[in-house]
Amino acid sequence: MTILLTGGSGRLGSALQGLIPGLHAPPRAALDITHPEQVLRALRAARPHLVVHAAALADVTRCERDRALAWQVNVDGAAAVARACHATGAALIHISTDYVFSGDTGHYRENDPPGPPVNWYGVTKLAAESAARLAGRSLIIRTSFRTRPFPHAAAFTDAFTSQDYLDVIAPHVAQVILQASRIPDATLHVATARKSVFDLARQSRPDVRPATRDHAPLPLPADVSLNTDRWQALRAPWETGSPAQSESASGAQGRAAVHGEVLHGDVPRVV
Numbered sequence: 001m002t003i004l005l006t007g008g009s010g011r012l013g014s015a016l017q018g019l020i021p022g023l024h025a026p027p028r029a030a031l032d033i034t035h036p037e038q039v040l041r042a043l044r045a046a047r048p049h050l051v052v053h054a055a056a057l058a059d060v061t062r063c064e065r066d067r068a069l070a071w072q073v074n075v076d077g078a079a080a081v082a083r084a085c086h087a088t089g090a091a092l093i094h095i096s097t098d099y100v101f102s103g104d105t106g107h108y109r110e111n112d113p114p115g116p117p118v119n120w121y122g123v124t125k126l127a128a129e130s131a132a133r134l135a136g137r138s139l140i141i142r143t144s145f146r147t148r149p150f151p152h153a154a155a156f157t158d159a160f161t162s163q164d165y166l167d168v169i170a171p172h173v174a175q176v177i178l179q180a181s182r183i184p185d186a187t188l189h190v191a192t193a194r195k196s197v198f199d200l201a202r203q204s205r206p207d208v209r210p211a212t213r214d215h216a217p218l219p220l221p222a223d224v225s226l227n228t229d230r231w232q233a234l235r236a237p238w239e240t241g242s243p244a245q246s247e248s249a250s251g252a253q254g255r256a257a258v259h260g261e262v263l264h265g266d267v268p269r270v271v
């Protein structure tokens with residue numbers, strides 16, 4: 001089963017390649033998502049059953065500064081990938097973010113109406129979700145992660161999140177990719193428990209200083225924590241080795257394990 005990954009050189013893309021052997025991850029020189037004809041050519045050549053779209057302009061400050069580029073990469077790029085999936089019959093897993101929500105209430109469920117995002121990155125990623133649906137068969141994963149240790153000297157005590165470190169989140173995303181044929185939903189929240197960004201930072205950087213969002217150079221949401229009930233219910237049988245999982249393991253030659261192991265699996269069909 002062929003899986004093509006965009007953004008393979010990025011943080012999440014690199015982690016996914018470490019977890020799922022055999023991912024086909026063309027570099028930007030071979031698959032620039034801002035060139036739709038190149039995207040289509042790459043998919044026609046690789047003939048993937050599934051495309052995992054992780055390429056984006058993910059630097060929130062840069063998106064604010066260079067709005068046209070952010071739209072071109074995040075929205076037009078996502079549309080190019082989705083259209084190429086539709087044209088070649090590939091299913092799409094699109095990586096999205098908690099920043100599609102306003103952050104006014106937190107505890108967001110998949111069916112809660114997203115928006116209005118408080119910054120341009122969020123605007124582009126929300127539009128990208130609509131673009132991703134052009135693929136026909138698509139699954140949108142909303143998630144959020146940080147590299148370990150926390151990369152900044154200060155962290156916000158008044159920003160709440162369900163994000164976690166990449167070494168925690170990436171294995172879960174990999175598991176979703178490998179179990180995609182079993183996921184009936186169009187959108188899935190993959191995250192951990194709600195906490196402040198400061199509390200998350202302190203886990204890996206005990207000397208981190210407290211700060212507040214009014215010191216940020218751009219608008220940041222107050223509480224974009226995600227409800228993950230849907231994902232928890234889906235993954236319970238995968239974790240416990242229920243009959244459903246055994247069937248998957250033999251029928252699809254799949255083994256979905258988390259917590260940093262290399263994952264092996266086969267993806268016969270997604271959504």
Ligand SMILES: NC(=O)c1ccc[n+]([C@@H]2O[C@H](COP(=O)([O-])OP(=O)(O)OC[C@H]3O[C@@H](n4cnc5c(N)ncnc54)[C@H](OP(=O)(O)O)[C@@H]3O)[C@@H](O)[C@H]2O)c1
Pocket residue numbers: 006007008009010011012013028031032033034053054055056057058059073077095096097098125143144145146
């Ligand atoms: N980081 C977070 O906190 C976070 C949170 C929630 C969701 N996400 C989402 O997760 C996904 C991965 O994020 P990340 O943090 O791993 O990103 P990242 O480390 O910034 O990597 C971005 C990737 O996108 C590629 N890319 C950029 N422009 C491209 C283009 N025009 N054509 C092809 N590839 C291009 C980059 O390739 P080059 O190496 O060639 O530049 C790189 O591989 C994104 O969809 C992001 O929105 C991220």
